Amino acid sequence: MSAKPRVAFFDFACCEGCQLTVLSIGEPLIEVLKHVDIVSWREAMSERSDEFDIAFVEGSINRESDVPRLKRIREKAKLVVALGSCAALGGPHVSANRFEPSDLLKLAYGEKAGNYEAGEVRPISAEIEVDLPIYGCPIDANEFVSVLKHLLLGRPYxxxxxxxxxxCKLNGxxxxxDxxxxxxxxxxxxxCNAICTSRGHRCFGCxxxxxxxxxxxxxxxxxxxxYSLDEIIGMFQIYSQRAPRVQQLAEAAAEPQEKRSKGSEPWRFGSTT
Amino acid sequence: MRGDPDNGVPVAIARVRGAFCPQCPGSDTAGEMFERSERFMRRAAVLSETGLREVLARACQKTRLMAPVRRGKTSFDFEWIDDPDAVQMDYVRTVLPPKKAFLPVREMLLEFARGAQQAAAPLLDDAPFVLFGVHPCDLTAINQLDWAMGKRHGVADPHYVARRSAALIVGIDCMPDEYCFCTSVDSSDAREGADLFLTPIDAGYLVEVLTDRGEQPLAESGDGRDATPEEEAAPRAHGAEKKRRVTTRIESELEALPDLLERRYGAEVFEETAARCYSCGTCTNVCPTCFCFDVGDEVDLLLASGTRERRYDSCQFLDFAVVAGGHNFRGERVDRVRHRWFRKFVYLLREHGAPFCVGCGRCSKFCTAEIGLVDVLNSVLAEAKEEAVR
Incomplete structure (x- = not known):
């Protein structure tokens, strides 16, 4: 290992928005990057190297042909950080898992469907060990800088x-x-510092x-x-389709109406008076 | 590092911290830190609405002003403001209580340099300010916090004391909504902690002057005049009307609560509440008497120096009671749920002689699962009574 840790960025199935977030940090990024050597970053530079210590991996896995490349990254890197919710959770395209991959390919590419590959959408942790996730769609720039500082100082994040x-409440x-x-x-x-609710949106669970x-x-x-149960499941599935509790909910909903079990009955207050 | 002294270890930490903190003003005395107002006024004046806005404008110019402002269609919050016209005189409750004037949601405690040989000095904010528009329930809460952050362990928190000592507090009376239950916890007509207290009257505001410090803003205002005997009776009448309008009640004497709750430790209502509770921490973060915090360090971009930050924590969070070695004392949601009621109405009531709840209704109003603090408490009490009959 050279004096400075060697850092590389990689991407799989994603919009590259999390890498763009990193690039948009600007001056603070330049300061903290003085402590590392960036050796590979397709999104941002033309040079590349296969020798690195910290790998930031964006994107989910949805093609079998991607798995060997991901595993090679794991073998080379001392630390693998899942960059963003696609890598860490599977991302919004986990909703594709509700359909047959071949149907989706036909829908997207028609006659040329045979030229493309698609499978179950999953986070990189489904294939390799991940040392640290950075959640968010996209990630929060401040959290990325903080994570990088923790890694450089050898402190647990x-x-x-x-x-x-x-x-949201702390911001009033x-x-x-309401x-x-x-x-x-x-x-x-x-x-995320409640960024969506600060701007009049609701939280989408990214x-x-x-x-x-x-x-x-x-x-x-x-x-x-x-909201109906199906609508509620739909809300959760955008980002948390693979979360066990959400899967249980979806399984319960798949049961015929009369057999549907409720995890907990809504409990009304004021019944004692 | 956790700041909940009921978790055992941190009490010791608090004592040690005091011993190592010779530069902390007030940490040795920890006695009467603030000028105490009495329950009843020393004199009464009358300010017109314009005169009051002028007093606030002077506060903005001369010092700083924190006051309630409108944040959304239905929501208000205390903010540092420059524009006295933005002050909301009439509001039911803010999202965050005014404790954030003394215990900011995120607060820099100190700056450190990596590898430094000398201990870092605490950052203290003692610039004078006016905290305006505090309701009696929140005044009561400020008194509870003065004890918790001040006298409780014999060592005062220097950051809290600095801000608290710098504040001139102006209270204002209010009318309740369906979430308020100040009459159940003896906070509806509180004055202690305030320097001035306002009651709306036809001529503007009846101003109760409660401390020497409170005389200053009036002395500077050309508007104030002495109140007539009829006007002096206004606070009492307003207070009586408020009490009449409160609809939510705790169905027990306060002194009986610790024993009653302890007898019903396994009450079913805690399980039912846990089934409904997200553990999102909103109830404690908006609570005017909750004071648990977490402390963390962040280094600068050059990795050479850094800051230590304190921020609100919550006993409702999954990780709150995790100790070294990884054991979680309250890993089950029901244990965290129960803890909130026990902390407010058993542990601290016994220790301090008053519940750590002032009836402001924030926890129930802002709970998206609509868990009502008084509803749960009354359910436990009903269970206890049923058991007594059997």
């Missing part, structure tokens, strides 16, 4: 495990529910669910706000 409500924003909308903030991992999310409570509350 604590992935935020609070709900978006935490950062009006609750999305605006007559619904929101995935209560069960979604924070770290950073995935917190550890031990109460998906049943979310379902109850969303149903009380007039």
């Amino acid at each position: 604590r992935v935020p495990n609070e709900a978006v409500c935490y950062e 924003y009006e609750c999305v529910f 605006k007559g909308m619904v929101c995935l903030g209560p069960v979604t991992r924070c770290g 950073r995935g669910l917190v550890d031990d999310p109460n998906v049943n409570a979310a379902r109850d509350v969303l149903e009380e706000h007039g």
Whole structure:
């Protein structure tokens, strides 16, 4: 290993928006990059090298032919960081998993479908060991810089495990529910500084669910706000299709109506008076 | 590093920190840090609406002003403001309580250099400011925090004390909505902690002058005049009307709560609440009496120096009670849920003699799962009563 850690960026199935976020950091990025050598980054430079210490990998895996390349990255790198929700969770295109890959290929490419390859969309952690995830669609620039500093100092980075409500409340924003909308903030991992709710949107859950999310409570509350179970599952599946609790919900919904089990009955308050 | 002294270890940390903190003002005394107002006014004046806005404008110019402003269609928040016209006189509750004037949501504690030989000095913000528009419930909460961050362990938190000592607090009376239950926790007519207290009257505002510090803004204003005896009666009448309008009640005497709750430790309502609870921490983060925090370091871009930051934490978070070695004392949601009620109405009530709840209704209002603090409490009490009958 040279004096400076060698850093490389790679991408698989993604929009490259997370790498663009890194590039858009600007001056602070230049400062912190003085401590590393970037040896490979297709998005940003023409030089390349196969010798690196830290690999930032963006994108999910949806072609078998990508797996050997991903495994080679793992073998070469001392640390693999999943850059963004595609690499860390599978990304929004996990919704493709609800369909037959061959049907989707036909839909997209028609007669030329045979020229292309598609399979189950999955995070890179489905194929290799990942040392650290950076969630977000796209990632938060500040979190990327913070992660890089932690890696350079050899300090453990604590992935935020609070709900978006935490950062939303600390900023004093009006609750999305109070605006007559619904929101995935209560069960979604924070770290974004509640950027969407600060701009009048709801939380779409792009950073995935917190550890031990109460998906049943979310379902109850969303149903009380007039959403059907299928709509609720659809909301969750955009980013968290592969989360076990969401899969359980989807399995329950696939049952015939009369057999559908409810994880928890909505419990109304004020019943004691 | 966690700041919840009920987790055992941090109490010791707090004591050690005090011993190592000779530069912390007030850490040795930790006694009466602030001028205390009495429950009843020393004199009363009348300010017109214009006169009050002028007082606020002077506060903006001379010092700093934190006051409630409108944030959304239905929401308000305390903010540092430059424009006295933005101050919202009439509001039910803010999202975050005014404790953020003394305990900011994110706060720089100190700056350090890597490899430095000397201990870093605490960063203290003692620039004077006016905290305007505090309701009686939130005043009560400020008094609770003064104890928790001040006297409780014999060592005062220097960052809190610096801001708290620099504040001139102006209270204002309010009318309740369906979430308020100040009358159940004896906070509806609180004055302690305020330097001035306002009650809206026809002529503008009846101003109760409660401390020497409170005289200053009035002395500078040409608008204030002495109140007539009828006007002096306004706060009492306003307070009585407020009490009449409160609809939410805790169905028990406060003193009885610790024993009743402990007897119902396994109450079913905690399980039912946990089935409904996200553990998002909103209830504690908007609570005016909660004071648990987390501390973390962030280094600068050159990796040479850094800052230590304190931010709000919550006993409702999954990781809150994780200790070295990885054990989680409250890894089950129901244990975290129960802890909130026990902390407010058992542990701290016993220790401090008053509940760590002031009836502001924020936790219930801002819970997206509509978990009601009083509803749960009354359910436990109902269970306890049923058991007593049996």
